[in-house]
Amino acid sequence: MGIGEQGLWLALIIGNSRWHWGAFEGDRWLGSWHTLHLTEAQTDQLQQSRFALSAWQQLGIETVLPSNPGDGGQEHQELWMASVVNTPAAWLVSSAHVHPIATKQVPLQNTYPTLGVDRALALVGAGDRWGWPVLVIDCGTALTFTAGADQRLIGGAILPGLRSQFRALPAHTDQLPALEFDPDVWPQRWATNTSEAMVSGILHTQLAGIRDFVVAWEADWPSGAVVLTGGDSAAIYRYLAKQTPTLAQRINHDPDLGFWGLRVCRQQKLEKPSAIGL
Template sequence: MVDDTPWLALVVGNSRLHWGSFAGAQWLGGWHTPHLTSAQGHALMTQGFTPQTWTSLAAARPELDEPELPPMMADFPELWLASVVQAQGDVWRTYAQSRVVRADQVPLGHGYPTLGVDRALALVGAGETYGWPVLVVDGGTALTLTAGAEQRLVGGAILPGVRSQFRALHDYTDGLPLLSYDLAHLPPRWATSTAEAMTSGILYSQLAGLRDFITDWWQGYGQGQRAGRVVFTGGDGPALASALTRQNPAWATSIRVDPDLMFWGLRVCRQRQTQQ
């Protein structure tokens, strides 16, 4: 029997909510919102996540885009939830149809107690979609690298994301401005202004660090059918991948970009749990 049950996936990130819509295993679409207040979350849940409720929320908050919910999405769908922010995650746990997924429930071997559920989901989503071994580079508030082989965690690294590094220079030094950045147009490496020097230091060191980690990954998993895949995800993921492949054109065929890895991981978790 084919499962076409409508359900929502929600990953609570450090700065945004990531939403996905499914019918069984079929992907219907995704969107992102800022964190919502308890009252706004309560309105969505008590009214069954209907398009009308999203419309009213968007009208009240100009920064909140109204998602185009698929027409086949039923009212009061299952909500499969993973959260890295406890207070925001607690908002959605009161929904009767919610199914909370913890890191230790993600089918990934060799994890450790403090492994973030977002990293575990993205790694399993990448491995199940593109094959193992795989390295996931998530360019979010934190830049994380998470590697796995044979559905087991190999290891990884965490450092401040690009935006967080610019924010840190502004917040913790006297007189340095808060800058925007554009990874599509890298500054001169040897800068002659403070703004360009900040941008050069952050962007080139970020890219150099990624090159070093990816090169080391391929040295360990780079042969034949076991060649290690590399998949970028997260808000800055596409721009980081593009900048790297401009610097290293031969990498263009070896690096993928997929913004929805965490949703693929939640889909795996739902399939495993509903089959038990």
């Protein structure tokens, strides 16, 4: 598979809730966009056009792709992708310009077989962008803590994310209402009605858990970085800044860690063609 060092290329991370897309020109970041899970027909349409801007426009999806890329055209784009969902990934891997990445292909030591590729990429991306050692807190469908040093996994933890907790309570109880997570609402701790009590319980305990993991991390790795990422990371960062400003000052917010991880994988392939089994 040919890899162009300076051309336009795309990155895709297929998550549980959404597809996350990013665009690079060589090593230069152009930006990201997000879609709901695409259908096989939509995926095929994009793939047949080599992800050209016109195909995205036909689907009504706004992207950051330039109208006149400097490499002479968008029909020769590479796609570097990782997925935590099996079926959509199978739709994409048949083309020669698609480079699928699994956990074992991420340049990270001390991993285990069931480690999610999204966590591995985010950790490597954080190490590349913010330096090692680093703790990644991914605020998505699941809230995950993933720590590493010297491009080696230390370990981590997984629990339900904010929106998953909001969905779980009405799904497993008879009387509790279905609520939508509102990132602009700051709940009072001692609520006086059921809905507000649910919001208070979910948000305050999630923030307490994050603070606890950060404090434990800083005790073990005083010089280590902490980075928030994921779909709800901006809201979580605002909440932390409101509740514990001194802690928030020690935390970095970077929603694009997975893309930096895919960039590391691509760069490794450019430097050592045999390093990634593609």
